[in-house]
Amino acid sequence: MSSTFLGMPAAPPRSPYGTGNLRGEQKFPEAAHGELRNEQLRRNLGKATHTIRAKRLAVTGELPDWERLRDAGSAIKTDTMNRLPELLEELERRVTERGGTVHWARDGAEANEIVTRLVKATGSEEVIKVKSMATQEIGLNEHLEAEGIRPHETDLAELIVQLAHDRPSHILVPAIHRNRDEIRRIFLKEIPGVDPRLDSVPAHLAAAARAYLREKFMTTKVALSGANFGIAETGTLSVVESEGNGRMCLTMPETLISVMGIEKVLPRFADLEVFLQLLPRSSTGERMNPYTSMWTGVTPGDGPQEFHLVLLDNGRTAALADKVGREALNCIRCSACLNVCPVYERTGGHSYGSTYPGPIGAVLTPQLAGMHAAKDDPNSSLPYASSLCGACFDACPVKIDIPSLLVELRHQNTEESGATAEKTAMKAAASLMKRPKLYTKAQKASRAGRLLAGKDGKLSHLPPPFNGWSATRDVSEPPKQTFREWFASQEGQAELRAAAPQDDEGEESR
Amino acid sequence: MTEHAHGAGESASARETVLGRVRDALALAEAPRVEVPRDYRTGRTLPDDDLVGLLTDRLLDYKAEVRTCTADRTAETVAEALRAHGARRVGVPPGLDPGWLADFDGEVEADSAEVPAPRLGELDGVVTASAVACAETGTLFLDGTPRQGRRALTLVPDLHVCVVDRSTVEVGVPEAVARLVPERPTTLISGPSATSDIELERVEGVHGPRTLVVLIRTDV
Structure with a gap:
């Protein structure tokens, strides 16, 4: 049942180089150089980050026990990581008992293969998708397309990004780099049968997306999702969203396949009382997001009658093996750190080259995919994409000490990178100062x-x-x-x- | 069913590998045990009027429509709400008290698992009960029991009239979560669906019901 402990523990591998979306093509400063010239991007980002920031402060200020909730959230996540093997096995047992099937994926490529095989088994040639960071990370859409399966993103922003053959630039609002006129042009070009008189009023654009996607929701037999939380105690999965596209995907199809990073497990159902307060208030600055769905395996007569859960490693165990860096796994993907970061606010998400941008991305991405300092890896520039001002630490609902993690990664990068000009200069300076x-x-x-x-x-x-x-x-x-x-x-x-x-x-x- | 029902033959070794890696990681970077401090607010109560007032305030803030009535005026208030939104054809979950629709002069269809979910789009609206409500966040909790129906019923039609009984209203999230039955498919609803994906401009009503009417019964 469980693997026997055989002598010395081995360092778990990072996400394999050259797979998925955890590495850009350029180092951060070079990528940022181009992005900084994009005035549209800077205007939109400035407005978005400042607006969400103000809303977040208002709704977190409403709760006199906000700091106590942060302490609890942080401790629950740390405790979860300490007990990960037993919690994952418990989650697997509960999901299975309730009629779901659990799969394990060592890396993104394996998860992609599992999902593809499951979709093909249903006979469906298309799938509807709930916005999910994990499936973005492993490049699931690209893989499905290569296998002849059409994925339809159903979150409005993800749909815009997908139709524009673009990449997301923010965890919460992935199309924040686009303005309404661009979105109108994208819709006119890419949505079949769209009214050619469509104007650029956001409500009308949203209505066009609603009409286009409704048909997909009603006819597509398979849905793919991520998961915000997976409760070990009960086998309950949860997705938090705003538009109702999540509810549609989790309810209407015959088959549901959810890809969840192994760090998303929570010990007890009651732990939701903490995270359902921390997440919406930190993320969108709302007291509660419009819709949260919870499901446990399969419910006869209600929702998908076939449920698969794919548990994904893809470098998470490598992060867990790092005493300092493992804290990055506590992240609940709220994006509060992006919105308060002076660097993110100016460079935008694309500069980071990874599915995970901003301060948390700068620590999580190298943890998951490595920095390969000697190979001139773009990821080795990420720990330096920060002024270490500490605003991210203050904003983090689970109190991840991002500045300390950045400094630790800088240290690791210097150690790994061998002889560099900087190192030689420092050595020379040291010997000089001794005399x-x-x-x-x-x-x-x-x-x-x-x-x-x-x-x-x-x-x-x-x-x-x-x-x-x-x-x-x-x-x-x-x-x-x-x-x-x-x-x-x-x-x-x-x-x-x-x-x-x-x-x-x-x-x-x- | 096998003890670990992973897909045929595929992931037995992946499972062992991932769990083995987790154990290795924990052995390599041993972390001290932590006690979870749970001194945040739980078990709160409020006087009835304050509680209903808080819930109403939060629901309105999230653009839901709120109507308040006593139990004996349920049918009248439900009919008013449906009429106000021009609903002629209304779906109800199989276990809903038929008396609630007694004053409604339109067509009422009892839902069942046999009705194909896309057909729910032909309804003008739906009337259901709710399991729990959270005042502080303006959140309604539906849990799929016969008075609330399957999830598709409150998702596909464009109007949702949801009846909330005073006795099911809790002050905050911890108090509301404590009343849930985890194994039931549960939906948390806070206002109508919304998006801010285009230039951060809020648009109400995307895929879920574009109109949410909450009917609070103050004496139940």
Whole structure:
């Protein structure tokens, strides 16, 4: 039944390189460089992040026990990770008892194969989909299309992204980088039979999507979803949403297949009393999202009569094996950290190259897929996509210490990356600083830099190996006098005497 | 059924591998046991008037329509609500008290599992009871029992008239969750469906019922 423990534990593997959507093509600074020029994106993002931020603060401020709920949420998730094997087995047992079938997937490719096989077994050539981060992460849509199965995204924003052959840019509002006129043009081009007089009023665009999708909801026999929570104690799965597309997918088809990351399990049904307060208020800034569905296996006469749950690893166990990094697994995908992040607000989600953008993405993505520092992996730039201001930590409903995780990942990246120019320079500086005479000489020599400085007293280009550092920074010209020279001088001593506390001086002089 | 009903032959080894990895991970990075602090607010109560007032306020805030009545005026109030929204053909779950529709002069159809779900789209609206309500968040909980019907019934038609009895209203989320039966298919409803996906502009009514009328019976 359970695997026997055989000697030394092995480090679990990351999500395999080159699969799924956990890695961009460019490093963060290069990707951000392009995105920062997109004024539409910056305007939309600015409006969205500020609006949601204000709503979140209003509804979290309403609850006098908000901090106690955060403490409880954080502890429940930590406890869950500690007991993951037993909880997963319990979840599997309960789902199975209630008529569901549980599958296990070591990585995204395996999950994709399982889902494809299950869909093919139904004979259906299309599926309807509830917005799901896990299926986005593993690139399920791309895989299904390659296998001749048409996935229809049913969340309005995901539909916009899918019809535009685009990528999501925000966890909660994936099409936030598009404006209404663009969306109108996308609908006119991509929705069969849409009224050519469609204008760009959001309510009319939503109505066009409703009409298009209603037919899919009524006729498609298979639905795919993710899961916000999976309750070990009862085998209950839950999806939280706003539009009703989730309810449609979870209710109307004959077969439901849900892909859930193994970290989404919760021990007890009663734990929902915490997370159903934390999640909506942190995510959309609502007291409660319009619709939450809960189902346990199969219910005769109500909803899909065939239910499959695919439990996904894909690097989660690798994250769990990292004492510091495992905290990233506590994430409930609310996106509050995105909305408060000064970096995300300007660069948008695409710069991160991963399904998971923003502060949590910058820690979760390298945890799941690795940084392969030596291979010049774009993911190795993610821990640096932050000013470490800490706003994300304050906003996180389960108190993930994202700044500390970022610093730890920076450390790991430096350790892994072997000999770099930065490392060599730091080593050289260290050996210099250990030798006072040599250090003094070096300081004097650096005065030559004054000749290179511009009129504003700034050096904008340093010679190699420091040119990388100065590519995005100006350096002040070296001073005429070093601190040590000043300290030893008459002038320095006089200033120090003058700055000494007056009272003491008075007493001493008596 | 086997003890672990994974798909035919496929994932026996994947299961063992993933569980083995989880155990390895926990052995490599041993974490101290944590006690979950549960000192957040639970077991709250409010006087009846305050409770109904809070629920009403929150429902209105989420753009639901609220009507209040006493039990003896249920049929009258249900009929008023249906008439106000021009509903002529109305579905009801099989276990709903037929008396609730006694004053309604339109067509009433009792739902059953045999009715194909897409046909529910032909109804103008649906009248159901509810299992629990949460005042603080303006949330109604439906759990699929005969007075509430299967999930499709309250999803496909465009108008949902939902009757909430005072005795089922709880103050907050913990109190409401405690009254649920986990194994029942449960739907939490807070206002009509909505989206803010286009430039963050809120649009009410996407795929679920575009109109939600909540009828609070203050003496039940």
